[in-house]
Amino acid sequence: MIELDGLTKRYGEKVAVNNLTFAVRPGIVTGFLGPNGAGKSTTMRMILGLDRPTAGDVRIDGTHYDGLRDPLTYIGALLDAKAVHGGRNAFNHLLCLAQSNGIPRARVDEVLDTVGLTSVARKKAKGFSLGMGQRLGIAGALLGDPRILMFDEPVNGLDPEGIHWIRNLMKSLAAQGRTVFVSSHLMSEMALTADHLVVIGQGRLLADTSMADFIQQNSRSYVRIRTPQRERLLDVLRGAGVVAVETGGGTLEVDGGKPEHIGELAARHQIVLHELSPQQASLEEAFMRLTAESVEYHAHDTAPPGAPVQDWGGDWKREG
Amino acid sequence: MAATQVVRSEWTKIRSVASTVWTLSLAVVVTIALGVLISLLSKHEFDNLGAEDKLSFDPTFISFAGMTLGQLAMIVFGVLVVSNEYSTGMIRTSLAAVPQRGTFLFSKIAVATGLAFVVGLATSFVTFFLGQAMLGEHRAELGDPGVLRAVFGGGLYMTLIAVFSMGVAAMLRSPMLSLGILMPFFFLISNILGNVGATEKIGRYLPDQAGSKIMQVVTPVDDDTPYGPWGGLGIMALWTVAALAGGYLLLKKRDA
Numbered sequence: 001m002i003e004l005d006g007l008t009k010r011y012g013e014k015v016a017v018n019n020l021t022f023a024v025r026p027g028i029v030t031g032f033l034g035p036n037g038a039g040k041s042t043t044m045r046m047i048l049g050l051d052r053p054t055a056g057d058v059r060i061d062g063t064h065y066d067g068l069r070d071p072l073t074y075i076g077a078l079l080d081a082k083a084v085h086g087g088r089n090a091f092n093h094l095l096c097l098a099q100s101n102g103i104p105r106a107r108v109d110e111v112l113d114t115v116g117l118t119s120v121a122r123k124k125a126k127g128f129s130l131g132m133g134q135r136l137g138i139a140g141a142l143l144g145d146p147r148i149l150m151f152d153e154p155v156n157g158l159d160p161e162g163i164h165w166i167r168n169l170m171k172s173l174a175a176q177g178r179t180v181f182v183s184s185h186l187m188s189e190m191a192l193t194a195d196h197l198v199v200i201g202q203g204r205l206l207a208d209t210s211m212a213d214f215i216q217q218n219s220r221s222y223v224r225i226r227t228p229q230r231e232r233l234l235d236v237l238r239g240a241g242v243v244a245v246e247t248g249g250g251t252l253e254v255d256g257g258k259p260e261h262i263g264e265l266a267a268r269h270q271i272v273l274h275e276l277s278p279q280q281a282s283l284e285e286a287f288m289r290l291t292a293e294s295v296e297y298h299a300h301d302t303a304p305p306g307a308p309v310q311d312w313g314g315d316w317k318r319e320g
Numbered sequence: 321m322a323a324t325q326v327v328r329s330e331w332t333k334i335r336s337v338a339s340t341v342w343t344l345s346l347a348v349v350v351t352i353a354l355g356v357l358i359s360l361l362s363k364h365e366f367d368n369l370g371a372e373d374k375l376s377f378d379p380t381f382i383s384f385a386g387m388t389l390g391q392l393a394m395i396v397f398g399v400l401v402v403s404n405e406y407s408t409g410m411i412r413t414s415l416a417a418v419p420q421r422g423t424f425l426f427s428k429i430a431v432a433t434g435l436a437f438v439v440g441l442a443t444s445f446v447t448f449f450l451g452q453a454m455l456g457e458h459r460a461e462l463g464d465p466g467v468l469r470a471v472f473g474g475g476l477y478m479t480l481i482a483v484f485s486m487g488v489a490a491m492l493r494s495p496m497l498s499l500g501i502l503m504p505f506f507f508l509i510s511n512i513l514g515n516v517g518a519t520e521k522i523g524r525y526l527p528d529q530a531g532s533k534i535m536q537v538v539t540p541v542d543d544d545t546p547y548g549p550w551g552g553l554g555i556m557a558l559w560t561v562a563a564l565a566g567g568y569l570l571l572k573k574r575d576a
Binding site for chain 2: 045048049050051052065066068071072077079080082083084085086087088089092095096097098099100101102140
């Protein structure tokens with residue numbers, strides 16, 4: 001169990017993590033979701049005592065991280081696969097971690113086997129691919145057989161086989177009753193692995209909910225309609241008590257409507273339909289809507305709403 | 321967190337990277353080779369020396385002449401032992417494993433210091449005996465007054481210069497920045513300050529100038545240095561303690 005209580009981190013004026021309070025529970029995979037720069041890694045570094053909180057508190061099984069005796073046996077973390085001395089081989093890298101926490105040497109061979117690096121155990125880490133580095137980092141996290149595991153963007157840069165392996169690993173660790181806390185900026189990835197979801201944006205907590213609830217609340221289903229007889233159809237729908245919204249481009253949308261029902265109404269009144277299709281907003285869209293205001297680095301390919309539209313060279317035409 | 325566990329872990333770290341071997345080997349080879357060469361040259365030059373220079377001729381000190389260059393490799397060793405953690409990002413993995421930062425830093429420094437001491441002491445004795453062999457009739461004996469102290473002190477000097485560098489690297493974190501300050505400082509600036517009349521009195525309190533006094537057996541004729549061999553080493557030790565304290569305080573305070 002990881003408990004955050006009002007956790008805050010400020011860098012000068014900038015607030016990286018803003019008053020986060022939530023708990024990560026055992027037995028499930030908890031996804032930690034947020035756009036790039038939302039404060040996920042900073043939060044994880046504070047959990048491990050690497051960065052000091054400006055305010056608030058974080059506890060591992062009720063204890064501060066630096067109060068844990070042999071912390072690797074409580075919580076194993078993969079923060080950055082590159083946080084390894086490239087000149088040291090995989091075995092010695094894990095051995096020095098094991099020795100610092102009184103973990104027996106035999107355990108090093110075990111975790112190397114678990115992550116499939118036995119054959120390159122005596123190779124220097126700088127020759128490792130990103131995927132192998134990620135596996136070495138995970139081996140380090142598993143070393144102390146901890147009850148809590150924390151992974152920061154573990155699937156980044158992995159090939160499909162590696163991604164599949166990590167997903168299964170996280171699920172099996174949770175199934176053993178461990179606490180699994182994994183960050184990602186991809187909703188689709190979380191939808192496949194996480195049972196519970198913590199969403200942050202600009203360091204603030206946006207959602208702390210079960211995955212099932214999140215899907216239920218955020219997956220909007222609607223019917224999209226295109227018709228040359230828009231006004232007639234709107235009248236008919238209104239008469240039947242169906243609310244349709246015009247969405248531009250001549251299309252109508254009916255939230256939660258049934259296409260069968262709308263199609264039959266149109267047929268009865270002999271209205272021509274060019275399109276009648278059930279639609280489902282993806283979880284990715286729901287996530288983007290949730291974090292829209294908190295994304296730090298927007299790509300300004302469209303004018304922000306409310307901003308005056310620039311019309312270069314348009315003025316002289318109007319005046320002339 | 322038992323400190324013995326962390327010491328064992330740091331020993332695994334230090335023995336499993338190539339930079340340990342090449343920096344220490346370089347320190348040994350350069351110190352001995354240059355010491356032998358200068359001893360040989362000094363033997364041939366002896367007859368051309370003035371009376372005063374003949375009086376202050378210090379065969380022990382001459383055999384340690386290679387240390388001016390050899391100490392640079394010791395500095396690289398000290399810097400890399402600490403700053404490798406930062407340049408590779410390993411520091412986050414290390415501090416997650418050992419969150420007691422004082423235990424982490426001082427275990428690392430204890431292991432590296434022990435290694436530097438063994439290598440430094442062996443180098444000092446070898447360079448002394450080989451150097452004296454080259455000096456022929458002008459040689460000093462280990463049993464002569466002050467000689468054993470000087471040879472033992474040579475090992476301490478090499479150790480302290482490495483530990484001082486560890487402290488500086490713990491403060492600065494970047495290996496390039498640390499080396500960029502320490503190398504020119506010890507190779508050039510300290511020598512210049514020590515040889516220019518106006519700054520000589522300040523220069524003699526710098527760590528290397530004060531510390532190297534321990535290797536002197538014959539005091540130069542018009543020497544007015546206000547401290548003796550152990551006093552000089554003490555000054556160097558104070559510099560080292562200050563660098564370590566600075567490194568520790570910054571490590572404790574900083575985000576990793």
